[in-house]
Every structure is written in structure tokens, then in C-alpha cells.
Amino acid sequence: MGIANPLxxxxxxxxxxxxDGPPAQSLGVEPVDQDVLxxxxxxxxxxxxxxxxxxxxxxxxxxxxxxxxxxFQREMSDDGIGGxxxxxxxxxxxxxxTMTFTCFVFFDMFNALSCRSQTKSAFKIGLTSNRMxxxxxxxxxxxxMLVIYFPPLQMVFQTEALSAYDILFLISLTxxxxxxxxxxxxxxxxxxxxxxxxxxxxxYV
Numbered sequence: 001m002g003i004a005n006p007l008x009x010x011x012x013x014x015x016x017x018x019x020d021g022p023p024a025q026s027l028g029v030e031p032v033d034q035d036v037l038x039x040x041x042x043x044x045x046x047x048x049x050x051x052x053x054x055x056x057x058x059x060x061x062x063x064x065x066x067x068x069x070x071x072f073q074r075e076m077s078d079d080g081i082g083g084x085x086x087x088x089x090x091x092x093x094x095x096x097x098t099m100t101f102t103c104f105v106f107f108d109m110f111n112a113l114s115c116r117s118q119t120k121s122a123f124k125i126g127l128t129s130n131r132m133x134x135x136x137x138x139x140x141x142x143x144x145m146l147v148i149y150f151p152p153l154q155m156v157f158q159t160e161a162l163s164a165y166d167i168l169f170l171i172s173l174t175x176x177x178x179x180x181x182x183x184x185x186x187x188x189x190x191x192x193x194x195x196x197x198x199x200x201x202x203x204y205v
Contacts, residue, residue, distance in 0.1 A: 006072040006100040010157050018143055019105050022136035023112040029132050030116055031125075056118065059184070063177045064107040071103040071173070072096060094160040098148060099170070102162065105144050106174035109137055114181035119189065121182055 007015075075096035113122055116130065128134060147153045149161050162170075 006068075007097060007104075008158055011097065011101045011159075014147065014157065015101075015104060015108070019108050019140050022139055023109065023133065026130065026133040026136040027112065027115060030130050033117070033120070053118070056181075056184075060111050060114070060177055060181065063180060064104070064111065067107060067173055067176065068100060068104045071170070072100045075099050094158055098159040098162060099166065101157075101159065102144060102148060102167075103170050103174060105140070106170050107177055109140060110174050110178040111181075112137065114178045117185075119185060121185055122178075 112133075116122055116133070117125055147157050148159050154160060
């Protein structure tokens with residue numbers, strides 16, 4: 001189609017092995033939610049993959065895919081922040097692969113933060129309550145910075161140094177997956193409280 005791939009093979013391997021692995025594994029040692037004891041027993045016939053879970057996955061995936069593709073397209077256009085002229089004959093450039101690559105990685109980190117709980121806010125859980133998660137995210141971010149700014153790794157991953165503005169722009173954009181998730185959780189909790197209040201009033205009557 002005359003358009004180069006947004007990521008190269010090494011960048012894809014880095015995302016799959018280094019970026020996804022540690023944060024995902026650290027979620028497995030998330031502190032036990034004490035409110036579980038207050039919930040009613042789950043119906044054994046209820047599937048493990050619920051409709052709510054599917055909605056969360058599709059919502060997060062849509063934001064990540066659309067956001068990453070937008071950055072990719074933005075960098076390839078004449079009006080992109082890098083001042084690129086067209087798509088350079090369909091050839092991959094270090095500038096737009098680095099921006100797209102880093103965008104996807106940052107989306108991954110913010111999405112992992114929102115996945116710590118399906119119903120509770122990350123702030124209510126406590127940002128520091130899972131130290132393994134913090135260490136995993138810190139390791140991933142430091143690794144990504146090395147890939148972008150350390151010359152030997154730049155050669156391996158075909159990246160180039162980004163400006164502070166680029167990093168701030170990507171953080172602002174990729175945090176959207178976390179913000180949307182937090183708003184969705186807040187809305188669902190509000191609706192649940194209203195329903196619980198209504199049931200209590202009906203029971204009282």
C-alpha cells in the first residue's frame with residue numbers, strides 16, 4: 001500500500017517481552033481486596049469472561065489502537081510535530097517509529113495502572129500499595145528511556161532521541177486510557193450506589 005510499518009521487528013519484540021511481561025506479572029501479586037468478603041457468592045454458572053470485562057477490554061484496546069495510529073499518522077503528515085514531509089517514499093524513518101513505539105509503550109503502562117482493579121479507583125487502592133507493580137513499571141520506563149536515548153540501543157532498535165515536548169505530549173495522550181477508565185469506574189460506582197439506595201428504600205417500605 002506504499003506505507004511503511006509503524007514498528008520494526010525489534011520494537012515489537014521489546015513490547016511483547018519486556019513491556020508486557022513485568023507489569024502483567026506484578027498484577028498477580030496485587031493485595032487482596034477486603035471488599036470481596038462483602039460481596040454475594042458468585043453464581044457458578046456465570047462465565048469467567050463477563051460482559052463487563054469484555055467492554056473494558058474493547059474500550060481500552062480501542063483507545064490504545066486509535067491513539068497510537070493517530071500519532072503514527074500525525075508524524076507522517078506534513079503538519080506533524082517533527083516537520084516530516086510526506087511519508088518519505090513509504091520508507092520507515094526513525095522519528096515516526098520512535099514516536100509510535102514510545103506511544104504504545106506509554107499506553108501500555110497507563111493501561112496496566114488502570115487494570116489494578118476492575119471497579120475501584122487506582123487512587124483509592126493506593127498508588128504505592130503494590131511495590132512490585134511500581135518496580136515493574138519503573139523498570140519498563142527506564143528501559144524505554146535507554147532504548148530512546150542510549151546510542152548503542154538506538155542502533156539496535158532504530159530509534160532517535162525525543163525532545164521533552166515529545167515526551168510530555170505522549171504522556172498527555174496516553175494517560176487518556178487511564179483517565180477514561182477512572183471515569184467509567186466512578187460512573188459505575190455511582191450507579192451502583194443509587195441502585196443500592198433504591199433497593200434499601202423499597203425494602204424499608
